[in-house]
Amino acid sequence: MSEHLPALLVVVPLILAPVAALSNRPRAAFAAAFAGCWWALYASLALLTRVRSEGVISYALGGWAPPYGIELRLDLVNAFVAVTVATIGAVVIPYAWTSVKKEITEDRIPLFYTAFLLMLSGLLGITVTGDVFNVFVFLEISSLSAYSMIALGQDRRALTATFQYLIMGSVGATFIVIGIGFMYVMTGTLNMADLAERLPAVMDNRTIPVAFTFLTVGITLKLALFPLHLWLPNAYTYAPSAVTAFMASTATKVSVYLLLRFFFTIFGFAFAFGQMRLNMVLMPLSLVAILAMSLVAIYEINVKRLLAFSSVAQIGYMVLGISFGSVLGVTAGLLHIFNHALMKGALFMAMGCVMYRVGSVQLSKMAGLGKKMPWTMAAFVGGGLSLIGVPLTVGFISKWYLVQAALEQGNWLVAGLVMIGSLMALVYIWKVVEVAYFQEADSDVEIREAPLSLLIPTWVLVIASFWFGIDASTTAQVATDAAELLLRGGS
Amino acid sequence: MDDRVILRVGAKILIPFIMIFGLYVHFHGDYGPGGGFQAGVIFAAAFVLYALIFGLGNAIQVLPPKAAYICAAMGVVIYLGVGFLGIILGGQFMDYSVLAYSYTGQHYGIIGVELGVVTTVFGVMVALFYAFAGRRRVDS
Amino acid sequence: MIALGLFNYWAVIVLMMVGFYTLIARGNLVKKLIGLNIFQTSVILMYVSFAKVSGGTAPILMDAGDHAGDAAGQVLYSNPLPHVLMLTAIVVGVATLSLGLSLVVRIKEAFGTIEEDEIESPSL
Numbered sequence: 056m057s058e059h060l061p062a063l064l065v066v067v068p069l070i071l072a073p074v075a076a077l078s079n080r081p082r083a084a085f086a087a088a089f090a091g092c093w094w095a096l097y098a099s100l101a102l103l104t105r106v107r108s109e110g111v112i113s114y115a116l117g118g119w120a121p122p123y124g125i126e127l128r129l130d131l132v133n134a135f136v137a138v139t140v141a142t143i144g145a146v147v148i149p150y151a152w153t154s155v156k157k158e159i160t161e162d163r164i165p166l167f168y169t170a171f172l173l174m175l176s177g178l179l180g181i182t183v184t185g186d187v188f189n190v191f192v193f194l195e196i197s198s199l200s201a202y203s204m205i206a207l208g209q210d211r212r213a214l215t216a217t218f219q220y221l222i223m224g225s226v227g228a229t230f231i232v233i234g235i236g237f238m239y240v241m242t243g244t245l246n247m248a249d250l251a252e253r254l255p256a257v258m259d260n261r262t263i264p265v266a267f268t269f270l271t272v273g274i275t276l277k278l279a280l281f282p283l284h285l286w287l288p289n290a291y292t293y294a295p296s297a298v299t300a301f302m303a304s305t306a307t308k309v310s311v312y313l314l315l316r317f318f319f320t321i322f323g324f325a326f327a328f329g330q331m332r333l334n335m336v337l338m339p340l341s342l343v344a345i346l347a348m349s350l351v352a353i354y355e356i357n358v359k360r361l362l363a364f365s366s367v368a369q370i371g372y373m374v375l376g377i378s379f380g381s382v383l384g385v386t387a388g389l390l391h392i393f394n395h396a397l398m399k400g401a402l403f404m405a406m407g408c409v410m411y412r413v414g415s416v417q418l419s420k421m422a423g424l425g426k427k428m429p430w431t432m433a434a435f436v437g438g439g440l441s442l443i444g445v446p447l448t449v450g451f452i453s454k455w456y457l458v459q460a461a462l463e464q465g466n467w468l469v470a471g472l473v474m475i476g477s478l479m480a481l482v483y484i485w486k487v488v489e490v491a492y493f494q495e496a497d498s499d500v501e502i503r504e505a506p507l508s509l510l511i512p513t514w515v516l517v518i519a520s521f522w523f524g525i526d527a528s529t530t531a532q533v534a535t536d537a538a539e540l541l542l543r544g545g546s
Numbered sequence: 547m548d549d550r551v552i553l554r555v556g557a558k559i560l561i562p563f564i565m566i567f568g569l570y571v572h573f574h575g576d577y578g579p580g581g582g583f584q585a586g587v588i589f590a591a592a593f594v595l596y597a598l599i600f601g602l603g604n605a606i607q608v609l610p611p612k613a614a615y616i617c618a619a620m621g622v623v624i625y626l627g628v629g630f631l632g633i634i635l636g637g638q639f640m641d642y643s644v645l646a647y648s649y650t651g652q653h654y655g656i657i658g659v660e661l662g663v664v665t666t667v668f669g670v671m672v673a674l675f676y677a678f679a680g681r682r683r684v685d686s
Numbered sequence: 687m688i689a690l691g692l693f694n695y696w697a698v699i700v701l702m703m704v705g706f707y708t709l710i711a712r713g714n715l716v717k718k719l720i721g722l723n724i725f726q727t728s729v730i731l732m733y734v735s736f737a738k739v740s741g742g743t744a745p746i747l748m749d750a751g752d753h754a755g756d757a758a759g760q761v762l763y764s765n766p767l768p769h770v771l772m773l774t775a776i777v778v779g780v781a782t783l784s785l786g787l788s789l790v791v792r793i794k795e796a797f798g799t800i801e802e803d804e805i806e807s808p809s810l
Contacts, residue, residue: 062639070626073619117632118641188771195778202785211796215805218715218789222722225782226709229726232775236729239768240736579744583773674784681791 057101061114061127064098064137065180067091072172075165084165085152091172092148095141095179103134107533113185121185122246128185131537132389136312137182139393143304143400144175150512151297154407158295159207167207171301173200178309185247187235187321190313191228194277197309198224201302205294216289223276223286230273237266238321250321258326267331270317278310280337280374281344284367291363296407299359303366303403304396311373311392315385318377319541328380337378342472344371349479358416358487359406362399365442365483368476369395372457375469379460385538386531387456393530394441394449397523401438401516405431408505408513418487423496425488428504430514432491437517439484441524444477448524452531550599557599564592572664576653582660586667593668594675602679611680614673621666628658694735701728713802715793719786726779730772737768 068091075084106112106129114127121128129137151171159167177197181190202224206217239245241262242253257263272283279287287307291299318327327333345368352364369391376388406416408431413420425432441448454473461470496502504510523530568588575581597605632641632655642655701724708721745766790800797805 059633059639062633066626066629066639070623070630073622076619077616077623115638116640118638118643188774192774192778195781199778199781199785202789206789206792214789214793214796218786218793221782221786221789222709222718225722225726226706228778229729232729233732236733236736236768581773583777677788678791 059114060098060102060105061112061129061183062116064095064102065127065176065183067094067098068172068176068179072169072176075172076169079165081156081161081164081168084168085148088151088168088172089148092141092144092175095175096138096145099134099137099141099179102129103131103138103533106131106134107536122244122249125189126185126246126248127183128248129183131533131540132315133182133312135389135533135537136309136392137179139308139396140175140178140182140305143301143396146400146512146515147297147301147304147404150300150404150407150509153506153508154297154411155295157411158209158297163207167204167295170200170204171298173197174204174301174306178305181309182312186245187238187247187250188245191232191235194231194313195228197306198228198277201298201306204298205290205302207298208293208295210293212289213293216286216293220286220290223283227273227276227283230269230276234266234268234270234273237262237269241266247316247321251323254322254326258330263326264331267322267327271333271336274310274314274317275340278307278314278374279367279370281340281348281367281371284344284348284370287367288360288363291366291403292357292360296403296410299363300400300403300407303363304400307366307370308373308392308396311370311377311388314374315377315388315541319385324380324542334378334380337374338469341371341373341375341378342469344368345375345476346472346479349476349483352483353479353486355483356418358409358418358421359403361418361483361487362402362406365480366395366399368480369399369442372453372473372476375473376453376457376460379464380542381460381463382535382538382542383456383460383463385541386534387453387460389534389537390456390527390530391453393534394453394520394523397449397516397520398438398441401434401513401520402442404509404513404516405435405438408434408509411505411509412502418490421487421491422494423491424502425492427496427502430510431505432488434510434513434517435491436484436488438520439480439488441520443480443484446524447521449520449527450524452524452527456531553599557595561592561596564595565589568592568664572660573657575660576656582663583667585660586664587671589664589668590671590675593672597675597679602676606676609672611673611676614669614676617665617669618673619666619669621662621664621669623662624665625659625662628655628662631658694731694738698728698732698735701725701731715790715800715802716787718802719783719790722786723779723783726775726782730775730779733768733772733775737765739764 071087071091075087078084078087102112112129113121115121116125116127119125148171155164155167174197177193177200180193181197184190184193202217202221205220206214235245238250238254241257241260242250244250244253254263276283291303294302318333348364348368348371352361352368355361355364373388373391373395376384376386376391378384408428409416409421409424412428413424441450444450444454454477457473458470461473568585571580571588572582572585575585593605593609596608629640632644633639635644637644643651645651645654705721705723705725705728709718709725712718712721739762742762742764745763793805794800799805
């Protein structure tokens with residue numbers, strides 16, 4: 056059984072999705088989704104353990120040997136990302152039960168869980184597959200289910216937000232297919248390892264830079280790098296709380312993984328950073344993302360939207376780390392994938408708790424919540440500390456690596472700008488904290504603490520963000536090994 | 547469309563042939579052009595034609611929307627179920643060679659998987675048709 | 687002559703740009719979706735053009751000696767793989783289009799219009 060884990064990791068949530076749809080009762084659908092998420096967590100952890108002890112796992116789907124058949128290929132990088140995705144899925148799903156009951160009409164709940172499972176298996180599929188066209192297919196599975204889940208939001212603006220995301224996401228995916236097509240026409244293969252082997256022979260052909268460009272634009276659209284982030288703030292703001300928490304912590308992270316996979320494993324460091332000077336594009340854009348989006352977040356009065364802009368800024372940190380093109384930089388990027396998933400998950404889930412009790416996440420409605428919902432707001436502060444990068448939180452660990460990577464290249468300017476970004480995070484988190492703790496509430500509105508079923512998952516993520524901030528040895532070790540693997544160009 | 551005799555009679559003659567052609571495309575899919583997706587669409591086209599000529603109400607009596615949803619979900623289960631057979635019989639996931647000796651196993655596997663695809667595509671297409679056709683115009 | 691020989695790719699580029707322009711320039715949500723679909727369809731034409739081998743037939747399993755087979759009994763056929771890939775892309779296109787259209791229907795119900803500039807857009 057265990058040798059089939061790479062396939063089962065994706066297929067079990069996928070087969071539970073129609074089961075959830077067929078059951079047609081909220082409770083049964085939830086049970087299916089719950090089973091799928093926890094199975095994915097178990098399978099991905101088992102795979103990560105195996106990859107760490109035995110090295111790369113290759114699984115030939117249908118018994119067709121790669122590069123002819125579709126290969127599922129796990130190395131440290133994607134095992135790490137798969138664990139991140141599965142962890143967030145496993146934490147969000149118990150949260151979703153209570154949150155979704157409040158925010159989505161009952162007849163749509165089974166379909167919500169179906170879409171959730173589809174999105175999970177799509178994201179896991181992107182991470183484990185070793186075939187570039189499969190990446191596109193899984194990308195569309197996850198995106199289409201994400202669109203339908205965002206459209207379930209209560210506010211009617213969720214519909215326009217989804218439409219915007221659908222258009223931009225589809226354009227991004229189409230760009231990726233075009234890039235894949237150009238690679239295929241030059242090499243005749245779709246297998247990632249095989250592509251990496253055959254591409255150097257045709258590198259001087261003009262088609263390959265074109266393929267590279269299409270892939271860069273497509274993937275950066277999917278991962279919402281400034282200035283291609285326009286779909287993200289609205290989508291995150293108007294989606295149901297559980298969806299926002301799940302998407303913000305996983306969807307863009309998987310796209311960052313794709314960026315790493317395409318540029319380091321397939322095209323190779325020398326081509327991407329030497330010949331195509333990718334860092335000249337990524338570094339300025341990510342710095343603008345960090346500074347401009349943090350600035351926008353400071354002036355935002357809807358807290359979910361504030362956090363969404365902060366997400367774009369945080370994606371800037373990840374891409375900045377990658378743009379250094381050094382082991383330390385890529386380590387910082389990878390670490391931030393995991394760390395940001397923990398803290399942004401916690402923050403959005405805290406906002407879901409506020410949404411559950413208050414019915415709005417406008418800043419003005421949150422006055423005095425520090426007293427009325429102490430545990431929720433404490434979770435928000437915990438996540439916020441991590442976002443700022445206070446020592447003993449995960450945010451500090453990734454920024455530590457990032458600043459080190461900048462200083463390693465003598466780039467004091469970038470190191471300074473990262474610090475300024477952190478200070479701006481302090482400003483926008485403080486803005487919320489001030490309203491929640493130091494402003495008087497409307498005394499006539501009765502608001503109680505959020506139910507435990509929402510608080511426990513939120514706090515699991517908050518505690519995890521402190522845990523991995525205090526003892527970062529495991530995550531840092533895995534991330535460093537993975538970064539070294541990527542920079543060696545391979546597998 | 548009660549008075550359009552030509553359409554009604556024409557559709558009655560055409561629909562069975564469209565359905566048989568759908569089956570042909572499905573079963574021929576492992577040898578030549580064709581396969582589950584095309585077959586499912588052709589099958590659904592027969593159904594949509596029926597709904598267009600004889601009215602949505604009649605079509606819903608033949609195949610309720612609920613049944614279309616069940617088709618859509620069951621197809622995925624069939625598809626992945628055939629994939630699981632590979633594991634159960636000792637091969638890789640989706641390994642059809644273990645289903646029967648040599649190429650025959652591949653044929654069985656393809657037909658089984660494509661059956662799932664036909665079911666899903668048919669269900670999804672009909673469900674889409676119902677979803678759009680069943681909606682009344684909103685006058686603002 | 688080379689430019690003419692690449693006729694398919696010219697068509698791809700024209701279709702792609704027509705679709706992309708429609709997608710960007712039109713305010714009507716349905717027209718936007720049509721633009722998106724043309725854009726995606728151009729990619730299908732591109733892949734299928736990649737796959738064509740001049741003189742090749744459809745990749746159907748056939749007995750040697752049938753038409754298009756040469757003396758050695760070998761059959762020259764077009765590369766089937768891109769066709770299969772595009773089948774998947776078509777499915778994705780259909781799913782995207784139907785999801786988009788259903789969103790348009792719901793936007794019409796919620797906002798009363800499908801013109802982008804008449805929907806009071808959420809501030810960016």
